[in-house]
Amino acid sequence: MRKVLDMRSDVAEKVFAGAxxxxxxxxxxxxxxxEHHPTQKMDVFVEGVDDSKWYKKEGxxxxxxxxxxxxDANWWRKTKEMLVLENVLKSMPDVHFYWAGDGQYKEKILKVLEKFENFHWLGSLEYPDKVREYLTEIDIYAIITGMDTTPLSLKEAQLMEKxxxxxDxxxxSETMKDGETGFLVKEGDGEDLIKKISLLIKDKELSAKLGKEGCNFIQQEFSMDAxxxxxxxxxxxxxxDNN
Incomplete structure (x- = not known):
């Protein structure tokens, strides 16, 4: 396995150097x-999302x-941040938390969180139909992670006006607008997570406003056309230059 990883790394370095x-x-x-190729030309490739798939669907x-x-729960560095929910669940017994996803580290998360009656694991959902129903039904979308780039589900949830x-x-931070389409919270900061969830639950008008702004933001910045x-x-x- 180490040899394969080293070979892939060597290939990647050659591709980047010659790009x-x-x-x-x-x-x-x-x-x-x-950090590895400081002299290479770079630009951001906008990973678009098809907004025609994301409309309200009860079910x-x-x-x-x-x-x-x-x-998902396939990379521990990313997944372990979900453990911050232990104190959140304990502090917010009247708020229900649903997790849709699976992966090799699922059991390490469920072992800690399933002891709370307000935590519910749904397993993997059929994409996009059941995911659409799920995003229609939830009040707030949260991505609690130790690492991510431009998560597709974060874009899709905003298209669903959540x-x-x-x-953070x-x-x-590039896939949403802090304070305008939702909120960023620092890694490991369960107390701030509690505050932000409480605010959105209590202030329905704010939640609706952020949801609409989120939909507009994704349509403008991450549409297939954009x-x-x-x-x-x-x-x-x-x-x-080549003509």
């Missing part, structure tokens, strides 16, 4: 790539008020 331009999917990744019944998580809460890691236009802008000077 005309490198297109990471967020500024966070640009900073990381620059799932959950207990309210509720917070919905939609994330106020969002995200751990990786490219999450992605195509951004890509054409990036490649235009290189195409001209």
């Amino acid at each position: 005309t331009v490198i297109l990471p999917i967020c500024n966070y990744l640009i900073d990381i790539v620059k 799932m019944s959950l207990q309210h008020p509720c917070v919905g998580l939609l994330q 106020p969002v809460i995200a751990t 890691v990786g490219g999450n 992605s195509a236009k951004n890509f054409l802008r990036i490649v235009a000077p290189y195409v001209k």
Whole structure:
């Protein structure tokens, strides 16, 4: 396995070194790539989302008020942040937390969180139909993670006009607007997470406003059209140079 990983790393280094331009999917990744290839040209490739798939569809019944998580459990650095929910669940017994997702570290999370009656594990949901029903039903979407780039579920939840809460890691801050479409919380800060959830549950008007702003934000910045236009802008000077 180590030999395979080393070979993949060598190939990646050669590709990056010989590339005309490198297109990471967020500024966070640009900073990381620059550490290894500081002289290479780079730009952000906007990873678009098809907004035609994301419309309200009833079909799932959950207990309210509720917070919905939609994330896998395949990388411990990313997944372990979910353990911050232990104190959140304890402090908010009247708020229900639903986790849709699966992965090799699932049991390590369930061992800690399933002892709370207000925590519910749904397993993997059929995409996109059951995910659409899930995002329709939840009150708040939260992505509680130790690492991410530009998570697709964060974009989709905003298209469904849900106020969002995200751990301030990786490219999450580029995939939402703190204070405008939802809230960022520091890694490991359960108390702030409690405050933000409480605020959104109590202030329905604010929740609705953030949800609508989130939908507008994703449609403007991450639509398939925006992605195509951004890509054409990036490649235009290189195409001209070759003509």
